[in-house]
Amino acid sequence: MRELKILAVVVALTLITYWGVEPFAHSQMHPHVHPADYNFAKADKESSEKSVKEASAALDEANKNKDAKKIHSATVALEEVKAVEKTKNDFWASIQPSIDAKGNAVAGEALVTANCTACHSIKSKGFPEVMDHASAAAAYGVTPPDLGSAGKLYSKEYLSAFINDPAKASDVSHKFVDGRAHPMPGYSWMQPQEIADMVAYLQSIAPKEMSNKEVFTDACQRCHSIKYADMKKGTMAAFTPNDNIKDYMGKLPPDLSQYIKSRGHEYLETFINNPQKHLEGTAMPRVGLTEESQAQVVTYLEEVGDTSKAQREELGPKFLIYMVIFAIFAFLWKGSKWREVH
Numbered sequence: 398m399r400e401l402k403i404l405a406v407v408v409a410l411t412l413i414t415y416w417g418v419e420p421f422a423h424s425q426m427h428p429h430v431h432p433a434d435y436n437f438a439k440a441d442k443e444s445s446e447k448s449v450k451e452a453s454a455a456l457d458e459a460n461k462n463k464d465a466k467k468i469h470s471a472t473v474a475l476e477e478v479k480a481v482e483k484t485k486n487d488f489w490a491s492i493q494p495s496i497d498a499k500g501n502a503v504a505g506e507a508l509v510t511a512n513c514t515a516c517h518s519i520k521s522k523g524f525p526e527v528m529d530h531a532s533a534a535a536a537y538g539v540t541p542p543d544l545g546s547a548g549k550l551y552s553k554e555y556l557s558a559f560i561n562d563p564a565k566a567s568d569v570s571h572k573f574v575d576g577r578a579h580p581m582p583g584y585s586w587m588q589p590q591e592i593a594d595m596v597a598y599l600q601s602i603a604p605k606e607m608s609n610k611e612v613f614t615d616a617c618q619r620c621h622s623i624k625y626a627d628m629k630k631g632t633m634a635a636f637t638p639n640d641n642i643k644d645y646m647g648k649l650p651p652d653l654s655q656y657i658k659s660r661g662h663e664y665l666e667t668f669i670n671n672p673q674k675h676l677e678g679t680a681m682p683r684v685g686l687t688e689e690s691q692a693q694v695v696t697y698l699e700e701v702g703d704t705s706k707a708q709r710e711e712l713g714p715k716f717l718i719y720m721v722i723f724a725i726f727a728f729l730w731k732g733s734k735w736r737e738v739h
């Protein structure tokens with residue numbers, strides 16, 4: 398009877414920890430943010446609406462307390478977030494014509510060749526890197542990615558927006574050391590049809606399938622390295638040399654080998670989808686991946702970061718077999734001992 402009581406206490410404590418304490422601690426350590434949203438126009442609209450609502454509430458509060466100083470600062474803050482809201486909404490509205498236009502890949506090829514290959518390689522189409530990574534980084538701050546896969550990594554909506562205005566599309570308000578908001582020039586001077594043509598071309602040349610590693614390489618490796626991962630999988634250095642990118646972004650992008658362990662799935666999913674949700678004002682751009690590509694990146698971080706996973710999974714059945722054999726021996730041994738006693 399006593400054993401049963403002890404067992405009941407142990408089970409109860411375990412369940413409380415599992416369903417009560419752990420989720421509570423988790424919610425306290427990771428404040429809730431909006432889940433990942435791959436419709437960036439809608440996501441930006443919602444986040445600026447939220448900021449306006451919060452700023453209005455702060456102003457109401459200041460008015461209630463009749464605190465002149467606070468009323469003034471809250472009024473200024475509200476004006477600011479309203480201006481940001483208008484800029485964002487106007488921006489996404491201005492992209493709509495390119496999104497609605499039906500792109501012509503042949504016309505797009507000529508435009509991409511003329512406008513983009515001065516900085517970007519498209520190796521699959523015979524456009525090599527214009528210069529080595531270090532020189533490109535010295536020239537632009539960040540080594541430009543190869544564009545062969547852009548049509549797969551990014552949606553039509555995001556690509557149209559990004560080509561139009563890279564800083565607004567990637568939601569960075571951060572200014573780089575040269576005072577610019579983004580290393581790539583925007584093409585808002587082009588016709589919506591021309592932008593649609595370029596997007597159609599990028600989509601037409603993109604591979605249908607990519608490995609998780611290839612997605613990481615094209616989307617993240619220009620800034621991030623993976624150096625402390627499974628040596629069998631090989632390590633990767635960031636394309637942009639550390640000094641350049643640190644100078645340019647004001648901060649060295651961290652090595653991502655172990656991030657899956659330190660941050661976990663949920664954090665990574667919302668962070669990569671929009672870094673501003675977790676680190677307001679951060680230099681990391683919203684890379685703008687589609688849901689599928691982002692899932693591949695996170696899986697890749699898991700593959701390289703949690704290298705003992707396969708080992709652990711292999712060990713499980715072995716351990717069970719060991720337990721069974723051990724139990725049989727214990728049972729036989731017990732039997733023989735009791736025989737001697739009787």
Ligand code: HEC
Nearest residue numbers: 512513516537539540541542547560580581582683684685
């Ligand atoms: C002056 C050089 C330059 C030119 C010209 C240029 N780019 Fe870029 N582009 C860059 C750099 C640098 C980056 C990397 C920026 C970063 O990651 O902060 C980049 C990034 C990109 C990305 C990645 C988007 C993302 O969300 O990460 C795409 C797609 C892209 N460029 C498309 C184009 C297209 C299409 C053109 C032609 C219409 C073009 N670029 C012209 C320099 C350039």
Ligand code: HEC
Nearest residue numbers: 616617620646648649650651656669676679680681684694
């Ligand atoms: C143009 C450069 C650039 C690109 C491209 C980029 N990052 Fe980053 N990333 C940064 C910088 C800079 C930081 C440091 C941000 C900070 O601490 O404010 C960062 C930070 C991070 C962090 C750490 C977040 C934290 O909580 O500390 C993660 C995770 C991350 N990036 C993942 C990615 C992934 C995955 C990709 C590809 C989809 C990617 N990044 C693409 C520049 C970049």
